[in-house]
Amino acid sequence: MRVVVQRVSRAEVLVEERVVGEIGLGLVVFAAIEATETLEDSEWLSTKLVQLRIFDDEQGMMNRSLLEVGGGILLVSQFTLLASTRKGSRPGWSRAARPEFAEPHFNAFHLQLQERLGRPIPTGIFRADMEVRLVNQGPVTLMLDSRLRE
Numbered sequence: 665m666r667v668v669v670q671r672v673s674r675a676e677v678l679v680e681e682r683v684v685g686e687i688g689l690g691l692v693v694f695a696a697i698e699a700t701e702t703l704e705d706s707e708w709l710s711t712k713l714v715q716l717r718i719f720d721d722e723q724g725m726m727n728r729s730l731l732e733v734g735g736g737i738l739l740v741s742q743f744t745l746l747a748s749t750r751k752g753s754r755p756g757w758s759r760a761a762r763p764e765f766a767e768p769h770f771n772a773f774h775l776q777l778q779e780r781l782g783r784p785i786p787t788g789i790f791r792a793d794m795e796v797r798l799v800n801q802g803p804v805t806l807m808l809d810s811r812l813r814e
Contacts, residue, residue, distance in 0.1 A: 675798035685786025690735030696745035697766035705810035
C-alpha cells in the first residue's frame with residue numbers, strides 16, 4: 665500500500681457537492697491498494713500513521729504523534745498514487761488492485777486505523793468522484809510505502 669499523508673488544520677471530502685467526511689487538526693491520508701496487498705502491510709502502515717511524530721511540541725519541533733495531539737484522520741482512497749509513468753504520456757495502473765480486491769482491503773485498513781486511533785475515522789466514498797479540500801499545515805507532506813517499510 666502506498667499513502668500520501670498531509671498534516672492539516674482542517675479538511676473535508678465532498679461527493680456530489682455533499683460533505684461526506686471532515687476533520688479539524690490531523691492527517692489526510694490518501695491510500696492506494698496494490699494488487700499484492702497483505703494484512704501485514706495495512707497493519708504496519710496503520711500503526712506507523714498513528715505514531716508518526718509530525719506535530720509540533722511546545723518548542724515548535726515535530727515531536728508529537730496524532731495520538732498525543734488528539735488529531736483526526738480523513739482517509740481517502742486514491743488508486744492513482746500507484747501510477748507508472750515510465751512509458752509514454754498516459755499513466756499505467758497495473759500495480760493498483762482491481763476494485764473487488766481493493767475495496768475490502770481499504771475497508772480493513774480503515775477499521776485498523778480506527779482501532780489504533782480509538783475513535784471513528786471519516787472517509788471518502790470508494791470509487792466515487794471526490795473533491796478533497798484541505799489546509800496543509802506546515803506544509804507537511806509525506807509518502808509511505810508498506811512494501812518498502814518507509
